[in-house]
Amino acid sequence: MSTLLMEAARAEDAALTLAAQQGEASALGLLLERHRPGMRAVALSLLGPGPDVDDVMQDAALAALRGVGEVRDPAAVGPWLRMVVRNRCRKVLRSARRTEPVEEVPLPPLLTTPERVLDGHALRDWIWTAVEELSPALRLPVVLRYFSTGVSSYQQIAEACAIPVGTVRSRLSQARTALVRTLEATAAGGHEDTRRRTAASWLEAHETLAAAERGEFGKVVADRYSPEVSLLSGRQRLGGTGLLLAGMDLDLSAGVRQRPAHVIAGRSLIVWEMDLINPPDAPDHCPPGVAWIMTLDGGRIDRVSLYHTPRPDPVREDVAA
Template structure:
């Protein structure tokens, strides 16, 4: 068989897979794609030396290498279904490590923001991606077990579409980029332990929660356009709601209602683009559509980052996508 590149720029010695080892690899990959966490764990352990070699070749020894390996494990948890050739899982895992390491190097150099988790491009819709996440239920259970301080950066990094760069996470959480790195490291370490516990049981409901959250996002915006946003907020959100932006509290329910009314009066519309929904943390990423006669009226998007207590939103943090220019206009919801 041909030599397999390890992603480090060098080609290792040709590996000869016996029929037994190759068939075992295929069996483990198929089981992992079917949701068997033990099979995925066995694949990660089997390929850990090769994955570590790639990380070391790009980053050298140190905590960054460990972070990249943990990062690759989380990617594998969510995207094992992307492996089309079950006999090539090792090459796929090394590619994930290589991409993650290169992303880390770019972010470290602060040359340009990276807007996605280091994965091959995909044309999948959020719904179809969710359907492919066969381990999604127990992954979310493990995420829920984290402290709120660690949970938010992790969800933004791995479960959103446009809030994954460290700088964006820092802005949302109102903390330095270095603190983002530290909290992500702690969260990945804690998640690895939590996943071992979560894997012992079967968890249902994540898909249902996400589908319901997509529906709620559409219904909320439709109600707002009908002039019924105040009713929706009163019915579904906590009376003591706090609205934040950039870590600063701006106000409560009256501010939220005034902001929505102001946007609608100006001709601004919102369209749900991505949803991440757990029991205690929900993120709605919205496209902002400026009025036709004023195409630069608003930023291109806004994220509604909502924490829940007793099933009702008690805290809303708004984070706007950066404008193409530095021009600033009226504040938006």
């Protein structure tokens, strides 16, 4: 059971990460909410109790906002978030030991101004809206700090804005607090979106199975799946539409039925966990369950990977000597 729960959690992380990478701020808010205990534990272990922990948590949230598009394994976003916190903590520890002067202010190249960085960001609409809600005094320092590629240190921002370094720190603290609160508030809307998607996906799972039992699975595949859909085992492609239809027909002909047990529904990833109900005369025909792991492209399912739940180990009875 613990393995299944871990797989479900990884699938949920993957769905939220992919949604965040496509510009859904509420998905990032939900990720930060899910992983906040682990992130905070890392900060506490490195910095100990104190205000630095809260600062690092806020800084890490904005770093995640900026860098979530770089996550290569969406299911491993938890370790990535904890790494972000760890790196921020190390910066705090280094800055406490020494301060490196900056001889000159390196201006960002023409093609990598903060405006261009933000315009190329998947979450640009949400970011610009949130940034525009800041006062003018807070807006420029936070854009330079978190989205500039060449004017991001406190000293550089101070010189670019013609204000003392202490003022930069104060304004960044205020801006960071405001932005993180806004980001965290999106989680509430994210919960509602997730609930709606999940409810719709539960219904779709039941309707898909009912259609299959009526002999109409082919119509479902034609309506909902990409013509180039791939059926996978791990990373290996086994076939396409023909194999999907043949596999369903084979199970139904053998008397095997599926019953939805759990649903995870993101915008680009859906997981249906099914109980497999074998016929009475062949109780071992199929494993106890299967997960349909489906990715979407343009609203249509383009990949289906089937993961069968391993059969439980037979119970070993101790034999008295």
